[in-house]
Amino acid sequence: MGNFICLHCKGEFDQSVAIKDDSGHEFCCNGCMNVYGFLNSHNLSEFYDKLGNQKHFKAPNLTKIDTEAFYKNYVKNSDGFCEIYIIIEGIHCSACVWLNEKVLISSDGIIEVSLNSASQKAHIKWDNSIITLDQILHKISSIGYTPIPYDPQKADARASQKRREFYAKMLVGIFCTMNIMWVAVALYGGYFSGMSKDIKDILHFAEFILASPVLFYTGSEFFKGAYYAIKNRQANMDLSIAAGASIAYFYSVYAMLSRNGEVYFDSVAMIITFVFIGKFLEVISKKKSIDALDS
Incomplete structure (x- = not known):
């Protein structure tokens, strides 16, 4: 039994608890395996090059997000588009900012994305007829981050x-x-x-x-x-x-x-x-x- 390095979070783990994907890659948990698979399938593996030797946080397992409460309390209309302020929990470096912005801005229907790495706050504007808030939040969760609603006012x-x-x-x-x-x-x-x-x-x-x-x-x-x-x-x-x-x-x-x-x-x-x-x-x-x- 030896220690292995997780391909996503770069953390050490014992081989006895390893999770394997279809390609035989070993991960420390299901969350890291899902995020690694998502990034590779969407041609975003460049994230790991930007991360370098830094350790990344362990990806959480996907949980159901109550988008109805998000819409009711935090979504506002601006020039015919929807906008929301959220805190993206887990951001700790420029590679995290790059990844979130890349995933969001490349999605059809996203009009504007601005993200602050120091405060972890993001402002997102989108066309609700093309992409829904549920899809946006799911994209953020899929790459291992947790979106939390935030109202500046x-x-x-x-x-x-x-x-x-x-x-x-x-x-x-x-x-x-x-x-x-x-x-x-x-x-x-x-x-x-x-x-x-x-x-x-x-x-x-x-x-x-x-x-x-x-x-x-x-x-x-x-x-x-x-x-x-x-x-x-x-x-x-x-x-x-x-x-x-x-x-x-x-x-x-x-x-x-x-x-x-x-x-x-x-x-x-x-x-x-x-x-x-x-x-x-x-x-x-x-x-x-x-x-x-x-x-």
Whole structure:
């Protein structure tokens, strides 16, 4: 038993699991065998020359595509022709772009094809009386790629909505943190000049009121990230921030109620707010990058 190289994906596989075509060529799976056969039968074997020694992804087995949902939600009319935006999953190099464009543009009825290798997004315009969307998507699937519907307007709306949500959370964090710092200054000043316990308790409660929306509203993004990190059994920055801020917050609540020890509500608010500002800037930069790629 030895390792063989798949003719399509260039990956190694054991001969015991080899799939053979009618010509006796051996492949690692049915998907790779079907794609190899399709390319050769359509005189597109030049793809392998362009790919060179690079490893290609393992071709998925063909699955039924719900073209009715594509038509209903994503196909638009333009100058009497149909057009759709899709993400072609699996594109990773110029050879992939060449192959998809070659297969599509050589098909009767395809008017226009533009494909971006960086974003994997494609814009296709066709004459529906000559070729159907089902045939177009089947051609993409036949060469081992997965077409996923994509609406730039909906994606832009989602990005804008997320930016507004982040902006509101950031404003709440900044407002509460600025005010909690004034209270903290009064507490630190009272530590040296002397302050009655009653006044100190009132200021601690004010910090608690201001820190709570920062942790649970502004910091909700960190808790979401921490949840998925725990779910996937992987530690990330969101988990460390959520854990650290929560421990400091609940310890401060205990210290406030027991009137024993120091509170750290100001630290909780500052950590959450400053890191969240970084997250907000990241969201803005991502949206600008997506807009630039779409353009």
